[in-house]
Amino acid sequence: LPFAPLTVEGMAADLVPSATALPKGGAWLFVETGGESPGEARARAEAIVRAADVIDALVVTDPAGQRALWRIREDASGTATRMPDGSEAWPGWEDCAVPPARLGAYLRDFRALMAAHGLRGTPYGHFGDGCIHVRIDFDLLTEAGVARFRRFSEELAELVVAHGGSLSGEHGDGQARAELLPRMYGEEMVGLFERVKGVWDPDDLLNPGMLVRPAPLDAGLRFSVLPREPVDVSFGYPSDRGDFSAAVRRCVGVAKCRTASVSGSSVMCPSFRATGEEEHSTRGRARLLHEMLAGEVVTDGWRSTEVRDALDLCLSCKGCRSDCPVEVDMATYKAEFLHHHYAGRRRPAAHYTMGWLPVWLRVVSRTRTAPLVNALARFRPFAxxxxxxxxxxxxxxxxxxxxxTFSRWWDQRQDKAERGDLVVLWPDTFTEHLSPSVGQAAVRVLEAAGLR
Structure with a gap:
């Protein structure tokens, strides 16, 4: 901190992909420096490296390398929700903060407290400000697990205060921490908060229970309303032990699906970008599926029209599967929902015409009637x-x-590459029957790169 860096972020090994090129170590500080010129910024970085008592260090000046590292940090709020063995981890102690000079001692005590309760979590966050984020593998689905969550929370609140810290360093107390505020401010001060609240909001209309007269921190937990037995489903959900509820719980509201900017390889979520409406975001759809399973707000289960309408604009592009830091797979959830929604009854006509498009197009290909179909497509009543x-x-x-078709073009080629590493090119319905030129261009690019 005496070197006045722009940013100091902490990152533990559990959150970093093994293929990432980082210095040796089990945890890292991402330190960002600036200056009037790139040379000045680099000189400051090298000065920090020389002064730091660390195992290893790396100065990254390449913009692409910097973006890759920052994406790891940005995705941490999602990746931290799954432990290395795939089990779930939850917020609840997301942003405690202590004076930076106390950070090392606090983190050691924090880890010891988790171990004493048989809990696991991966701290990360704004270490330069002493502010720690962490998702912990609380069991919030059983009475015993919720009781342990309460005991741990009470002891951690005492620990934070003992280190001169704040229970909420960044995001506010909400319902998760309000009950514990007397440990930080004292009963007399919280009583004063309550009197002020009574003067300005005597009917308790504004954010009731958030700061004074709070509900217990273990009341109204999000998952208490979900079914305890696994839902009968058709897909396997291997990453969630076959539990559809656990798959839906993957969404923790990071909101990366709500971005409107196109950057790097990000594609999530096309329907939200088109509509700007929450119900057409990956997060909104996951929330509706959660409410469907809970059965309190959405009461029709798999027959729900609200869920169906929200999923209708999902392109099943799997952008969420690759871009979401917790790998929410809305395409699979949509297929699961529609399978149950229409079970035993007729689907809309588009499901048959578009859903069977590969079948129709194969018939056209085999009967060589493409010219006739194209002519009919220009005939207004038929179209x-x-x-x-x-x-x-x-x-x-x-x-x-x-x-x-693309496959027929490939079979008839005389000049196929005979050498190079083998690449398997898998043409989809559209490439095969409607846009074979796309596949042909892909072949030219791959062969120009020395592949076969």
Whole structure:
């Protein structure tokens, strides 16, 4: 801190992918420096490295390398919700803060307290400000687990205060910490808070129970309303031990799906970017599925029209599966929901026309009737009927079917590469039948790179 860095962030090994190129160690400080020029910023970084009592260090000046490291830190609020063995971890002690000079002693006591309660968690966060984030593997689904959550919370509050810290260094007390505030401020001060609240809000309309007269910290827990037995489902959910409820619980509200900017490889979530509405974000859909399982707000279960309508614009692109730090897989959840939603009854026409599109297009390919289909697509009455059945917007043109599929083009090629590492190219329905030029271009690029 005497070197006045721009940022000092802590990161433990459990949160960092093993392939990431980092210095030796089991935990790292990400320290960012600046200056009037790149040279000045680098000189400050090297001065910190020389002065630091560490096992190893690395100065990263490459912008791409910096972005990769910052993504690890940005995703930590999501990746921390799963322990290395796949078990769940939860917030509840997300942003305690102590004076930076006390941080080392506090973290050692904090880890000792977790061990004493048989709990695990991975601290990270704004170490330069003494502010720690952590997700802990509390069992919030059983009475014994919730009781342990309460005991740990009470003891941790005492520990934070003993180190001269704050129970909420960044985000506020909310319902999770309000009951414990007398340990930090004292009963007399909290009583004064209550009197002030009574003067300005005598009917307790504004944020009731958040600061004074709070509900118990272990009341109204989010998962108390979920079914205790696994829901009967058709997909396997191997990362969640076959439990659909656990799969839905993956979403912890990080809100990376609500981004409107396109940066790097991020694609999540296209429908939210188009509508700007929460119900069409990955987070909003996960929340609705949670409410469906709880059965209090959404009461129709798998037949819920609210959930169906929210999932309707999901493209099943799996952008969430790759971009979400907790790997929420809304495409699979949507398939699961629709399977149950329409079980035993007729689906909308578009499910048959578009869902069976690979079948229709294979028939066209085998009968070599692509020219006839394309001609009919330009015939207005036929096109109107086809769009209506397919759920296609009337403003859109019906794509032309290729006269020669990608696979047929490949089979007829005479100049296939004979050398190089083998690449398997898997053409989807659209590449195969509607846009074979895309697949052909991919082949040219791969072969130009020396692959076969």
């Amino acid at each position: 109107w009927t086809a769009k209506r059945l397919g759920g296609i917007a009337p403003e859109r043109d019906i794509p032309r079917v290729a006269s020669r």
